[in-house]
Amino acid sequence: MKTGTIAALSAVASAATAVAVTLVVQEYRHDRAVRELKRSIPDVPTPQVPQDVGQAAVAAGAALAARRHDEAGIEVDAGEEYPAELVAEQLARTAAFFGDEGLAAIRAASVVVVGCGGVGSWVATMLARNGVGRVRLIDFDQVTLSSLNRHAAATVADVGTPKVAALARYLGRVAPFVRIESRNTLWTLAEAEELLLEGGRPDFVVDAIDNIETKVDLLEFCVRHDLRVVSSMGAACKADVTRINIGDISATQEDGLARATRRRLKLRGITSGVPVVFSSEKPGPDKPTLLPLADEVFAAGKVDELSVMPDFRVRILPVLGTMPGVFGLAAATYVLTTLAGMPVEYIEQKARVKVYDAVLHALSGQSMRLTGSQQLPFDANDITYLVEEVFRGKSVVSGVAANSRVALSQWDPARPLALDNVVLLTKDEAKAHERDVLVPKRAPGDVYGAAVLSTVAARQAEEACYRAFR
Structure with missing residues (x-):
């Protein structure tokens, strides 16, 4: 082998080693910074509530805080220990809005939330706060520092833990009378019946998935099995809350995720009948767009291996932290009003x-x-x-x-x-x-x-x- 060739190969090997060492060092420094940040968080004492009813509620909630862990994840059991009068007091405003019959329907309902990130966490939080009897959480992902700008419940202490675990713990403290079930797994069509139908048919399914193929599979499954569903479209790169709509997927506009979902559903014979939350805000040269990958990432090759799961997106979507919350609150409102027998006839398209x-x-x-x-x-x-x-x-x-x-x-x-x-x-x-x-x-x-x-x-x-x- 020629001396020049050997030198070139040696240089390539040295460069590759340097890159690998750099990545390891960066990962170590990042992990150490996260650990130090978590250690710096002070313990928060249990608040002292002077009212008798408030003290009883804190005590009852603490008594129900024990959780059992199993292979499926965390389950927070809603038991009889939480006094009925405290449940009535906590849900008094919901009862005043929907009436006793409407609240009873909500309390008897079961809802599955698929995707517990920026949108899904807000959906689950408001469903639990308003008394939905059983809420099942499905998500495979973990809490990251970058997700804290939009997540409803996660804290720095939750970074590195499953999103469903962080959300279940939070909801167990907020509404201990609600049965919270979590499944720390990726929703797939192969496991659809087990994840959605185990324990009985849900009264509603909320789609808060941002992966297009998984989203389409879930929506098709719900349509074919006559399950009520509401789907969240794309909240990324949006900032105009006045353009957020609730309507049939056939009426969506100016929403890239909605367009891709609509086209794929059409190929499967579904053109309407799927209610969605979407934004009609138009893109423009002064609006945020999908962030490009750095040149060195492309140079490394095998870009698809950088995604958290096969077929999932790699590039980063700019997200204003408030927008996923608005989408989630809209979806939760749709579910609650429908369950209570007070459906709203939404206006499709605005400002024409x-x-x-x-x-x-x-x-x-x-x-x-x-x-x-x-x-x-x-x-x-x-x-x-x-x-x-x-x-x-x-x-x-x-x-x-x-x-x-x-x-x-x-x-x-x-x-x-x-x-x-x-x-x-x-x-x-x-x-x-x-x-x-x-x-x-x-x-x-x-x-x-x-x-x-x-x-x-x-x-x-x-x-x-x-x-x-x-």
Whole structure:
């Protein structure tokens, strides 16, 4: 072998050794810094609560703090030791909101939260705080220092421990009357029935997974097995809380994770029927984006081996710590209101200024054709109110989300145009309504069935209630 070749190989070997030694030293220094940081955390004494009820609650909660460890993880048992009167006091505001029957439904419910990071930890926390009877936590990952900017429960002392363990310990102290089950494992389709259905069918499944393939597998499993589910889309790179929506996955926009999920579900024959929390905030040159990997990482080769699990992302997503919490609180609200029998009909898509302007001009044109005058009894603000608040952006005839193909139309030709005599339709439906009802001056009941008439009557009654507070 030539001397030059031997020298080159020797240099490569030396460089590789140097890189390996550097990585080991960095890892050692990082671990030592974490240990020292944990040791510096002072013990927090048990708070002294002067009220008798408060002291009883602290004592009862402490009595239930004993946990049993098994192969599946930590389980916090909700026993009879926690007095019923203390449970009632702790859940008094929830009971006042939902009523006794609604709270009873929540207390009897079982919810599985898959993914216990920035979004899932907030979901689980609010479900437990509001009394959901059983909450099962599923996550394979551990708490890291970088996750503390968004996690609902983890502390520096929890770094390096399973997320489900940290969350279960916290929830056991917050709501000892709730049964908390944890599964420190990756959710996979192969173990889906065991992880979701063991111990009985859950009343709800919350998807807080950020890996696309696992997310799609979970959503498909829930749809095929008729399990109620709500899914969180992407909270990374977002900052505008006014753009956060709850709606069907078919209505999502400006959300990369939602788009990828939607496309993969479509390939599996699922195009709708999956409620999701998503953000319609648009990306832009001044917005955060996916962080690139350093050149030296690519030069090392086998980049896929840097992910925590096979097929999981390697690059870092910039996350404003507040946003996963907002997503989680939205998902928890959806679950609680649905369980309590008080579902909310959410408005899909917001701030469609150009659409509202077009609707106003179209309605003005209809008035000109019917009466010879373009004067309307309401303005642009009323258009927004009617489209979004009164009619929820959906046609009263077909029930479909109108999107940009939306139109307001006078309803009954026997009455003047007013807030309580206007309906939301698609543009094609508005043309047909004008042709078949308004121009010949026919009663709507001569053209539409009982279901449409009932919907219009309900919306008009709601508008009358809303008007008193405008």
